[in-house]
Amino acid sequence: MATNGIGPAAATAIAVSPVLVNRTAATATVVDPREGVVEETITTGRNPNHVEVADGVAYVVDKSGAGENGADTVTVIDLAH
Template sequence: MVVAFDTKTLKEKERVTVEGAGPTGLTVNERTGALYAADLNNDRLIELRHGSATPRYIPAGDGPISVSLSKNGRTAYTADQTSGTLSVVDLHMGVVTKSVAPGVGALSVATDERSGDVLVVNRTDANVTRVDVKKGVIEETIATGTNPNHVEITDGTAYVVDKSGATATEDTITRIRLAH
């Protein structure tokens, strides 16, 4: 299920249950207010629009666990944990237009609004891959800590959370300055 909260009062506003779904990562299109949840169980995105009583389902890659949007909000990118791919999804047409294999263990995805490039955290490979999604090619692979878990981009800098594990005893953050 996906639950909406009022950010001022922190009270629950609405709850949408999608039977059999496994929602994982979320993102919101700030222009339209539409919410997109990666559905790990069903290889799709769940789109919830304000005022709509039923969700729309959009195909994604194999095992989407994280989702990010293009700057214009017309394209979604999913980190597909099962297949280890990045899927490029045309939200209007409701189809996957490209699939890129950035590395093993795709776990998190973020969009650099300045360049349009997409960063994918590859947990098993312990790196982040920068992908030119228009061309569908890998531009760069950057080593991180042992267990990269999540990536966020702001003001030309990517921040990657590295979770502690058997070989690392502390959580760390890797900072990556992106080229303009």
């Protein structure tokens, strides 16, 4: 629904994840969404490709089979520090 800045949709906030995955670098970058600056870059498992943020924590799924016995891994990032 486009309102061109008129009506309730003009005030609706859009949730943006502050974490970007860098698949080929095997890292996740935490960005301050208000300032648009990088806060930190964290090493993850190989091929990170999914991020879910809940309650101040980011969960990055590394789908590479690089974990023990070929399992995928999850990197947990505390965003509240």
